[in-house]
Amino acid sequence: MRFPSVANSLSAKLLALTILFVLLAEVLIYTPSIARFRMTYLEERLAAAHIAALSVEAAPDFMVTKALQAKLLAYAGAHVIDLIQPDARVYMLSRPMPPEVDETFDLRGGGNWSLIVDAFCALVERRDRVIRVIDRSPKDKAQQVEITMDERPMIDAMLAFSRSILEVSVAISLIAAGLLFVTLNALLVRPMRRLTESMVAFRRDPDGAPAVEPERRRDEIGVAGNELAAMQGAVRTALRQRERLAALGTAVAKINHDLRGILSTASLLSERLSESSDPEARRVTPRLMASLDRAVELCGQTLSFTRDGALPLRVAPFDLRALTEEVGAQVLATVRPDGARVEAVWSNAVPEGLTIRGDAGQLSRALVNLGRNAVQAGAERVRVAAERRGDRLILTVADNGPGLPPRARDHLFQPFAGSARAGGVGLGLAIAREVARAHGGDLRLFASTGEGSVFAIDLPLAPPPGGARLAPAATQKSFVSH
Ligand SMILES: Nc1ncnc2c1ncn2[C@@H]1O[C@H](COP(=O)(O)OP(=O)(O)OP(=O)(O)O)[C@@H](O)[C@H]1O
Ligand SMILES: [Mg+2]
Missing domain, CATH: 3.30.565.10 (Histidine kinase-like ATPase, C-terminal domain)
Structure with a gap:
């Protein structure tokens, strides 16, 4: 019997499976976190837009200079900002020639699932889209903010976030896999290997193989080890007994063989007694003959029974x-x-x-x-x-x-x-x-x-x-x- 190669060993399988499962867990964690990252990014933009738009309220006649307007828009990272008050007044900041909007996202009613889908669509498409985002202001829920902005900076941030998650995942999975591997190796694989080696050695040479050390553990491996030790002991005893019985059988067969010859002669000779002149001798002869016949038969039967095969x-x-x-x-x-x-x-x-x-x-x-x-x-x-x-x-x-x-x-x-x-x-x-x-x-x-x-x-x-x-x-x- 050969032990499995390293690639086929229990340890290698454990290692591969652990890495796979940790990565799978990381993917499951990554999916909602990338959606949340995008949401937070957009909320930050909306909050900045709200603050920028408030400066319109403070300006005389609600008018700000073009230069200030450009600065405020750059601060919020937007082309256009609309702040809609509860009384329907609108404060607006806009670049002179705002670009056309490719896609509008209204964050007010969308569920978690649509957030995840939107996040993945953004990552997959990676176009230089101009998007319009509508939501209640993170600063004051009674006000509504709408911004028109480039999607590219957000995608770049999302990609950077993904990369860092990937690096962390790989590091975590390697550390977890390593720890698990070392632990399982010590707890399971090595004891199993020891038991297997003992079984193989015992099968090859039941007498010469070293006895399995009794296990102090109380778990399944401990039970298996102790049972194996007990089984090996029982098999060894049985084998020794069989050897002794075989030797005894051979001896019995030999004795029987000779005894049968001797008894046959005795039987033949005792027949003469029936012709004896002594009436007592003639009386006991049939019983003597019967006993001898039984003895001969016993020898014959034992002989044929002890024969091998x-x-x-x-x-x-x-x-x-x-x-x-x-x-x-x-x-x-x-x-x-x-x-x-x-x-x-x-x-x-x-x-x-x-x-x-x-x-x-x-x-x-x-x-x-x-x-x-x-x-x-x-x-x-x-x-x-x-x-x-x-x-x-x-x-x-x-x-x-x-x-x-x-x-x-x-x-x-x-x-x-x-x-x-x-x-x-x-x-x-x-x-x-x-x-x-x-x-x-x-x-x-x-x-x-x-x-x-x-x-x-x-x-x-x-x-x-x-x-x-x-x-x-x-x-x-x-x-x-x-
Ligand atoms: N037909 C039977 N009726 C009653 N008892 C029986 C019958 N056949 C067997 N036995 C019982 O079973 C026992 C075993 O039988 P078995 O033939 O194996 O051995 P044995 O007759 O004692 O010795 P031997 O080896 O000389 O035949 C007998 O001793 C007997 O008590
Ligand atoms: Mg019988």
């Missing part, structure tokens, strides 16, 4: 009814711990001539385990039936035994854990399910009550040729109805 299948067509019949014979030959054979009825309800594809040897193993469990639990009748459902075959093994004891039900299908009978290993159901899953199907406990149990093997009619990859146990559920 998926169950290899030799798929071929076979007659299911005939197979069930053979299984019945094996199940009824089961010996009880006291050496006696079980007494039960094996009912084969599989339809005649039902040929399916699968590994007959493995399926027989699964069925023998289910059948034996039933008779060992005390069932007097075991019924095997098969039914096609679409492209699947449902094989049921039903008995009239006492149902599964709670311990068996709680650890259903768990190897070595689910046995609830004396002398049981707890592998029968696990093996039967492994066989069903290897065929692309599953084994489920369909019902278990005081009147009996029903196990159902659900098989595809066309199983995968070499055996199915086993799905994770958690995704396959068994259902039990009580």
Whole structure:
């Protein structure tokens, strides 16, 4: 795994986004402020015009000299000034040949929106317009002032104002972005990077990777760090346990292998005891043989269960009814711990001539385990039936035994854990399910009550040729109805 380049890093994205958002905020602030700037500019002009026009009132006959008039107009920055009194008297100052007005702005009724639009139009058009502005005098609201003036000086002032706003914005956005960047980098990006590095190192080498330092923070990053540390600890423990179990499995497999040989020899030799002249020896021989057989079987089953990987299948067509019949014979030959054979009825309800594809040897193993469990639990009748459902075959093994004891039900299908009978290993159901899953199907406990149990093997009619990859146990559920 490679860490992202600088351009793609979280820090760079944060920096770019912060600059963008601060600039956006500045644009939003700039829009009303440029309108307000123009308004203030015009109000100042109107106030100056008012003061200039008042000199007409003070002059004898309301007449001022041309020279004074020119000075007053220059002071107000206007071509023409009209001051209209509440009694409709008008004081007027004007250049000799005032230019023609291009546009008139009446500020008395316009809302904020029209102020913004007018300001932007002025900036965009930037023509040397002559404008007439009408408003109530800022000095005395009862009087009205009208001035005719050049727009250019106002536009120049607006542009200078915009430039200064732009400079301030850029400075603010850089400072804010820098501060935010440094803070977020310290608060988020660096801790995230540390966590990511730890995850990568752990994935590469779970044993050698240094442990994540416990976080003192109490926020989400702190929780994530502590959870990661806990998870790494748990995974490490699980891995070590797995290693130990694997070693143990290998050892068990080896011991089993040899033990099986030894037990087979013992079994062969003990057969001779049945021909012994000692009646006591002849009496105990069947029980001895039964015990030895059980021991051999235990070794065989454990051996095949501890083998690694998926169950290899030799798929071929076979007659299911005939197979069930053979299984019945094996199940009824089961010996009880006291050496006696079980007494039960094996009912084969599989339809005649039902040929399916699968590994007959493995399926027989699964069925023998289910059948034996039933008779060992005390069932007097075991019924095997098969039914096609679409492209699947449902094989049921039903008995009239006492149902599964709670311990068996709680650890259903768990190897070595689910046995609830004396002398049981707890592998029968696990093996039967492994066989069903290897065929692309599953084994489920369909019902278990005081009147009996029903196990159902659900098989595809066309199983995968070499055996199915086993799905994770958690995704396959068994259902039990009580
Ligand atoms: N049909 C059944 N009726 C009643 N109890 C059953 C039935 N099938 C299984 N059980 C219970 O479930 C337990 C687990 O069965 P499983 O076949 O996995 O192990 P086991 O029979 O104890 O040992 P083994 O590995 O020798 O088969 C049994 O001990 C038994 O108590
Ligand atoms: Mg069993």
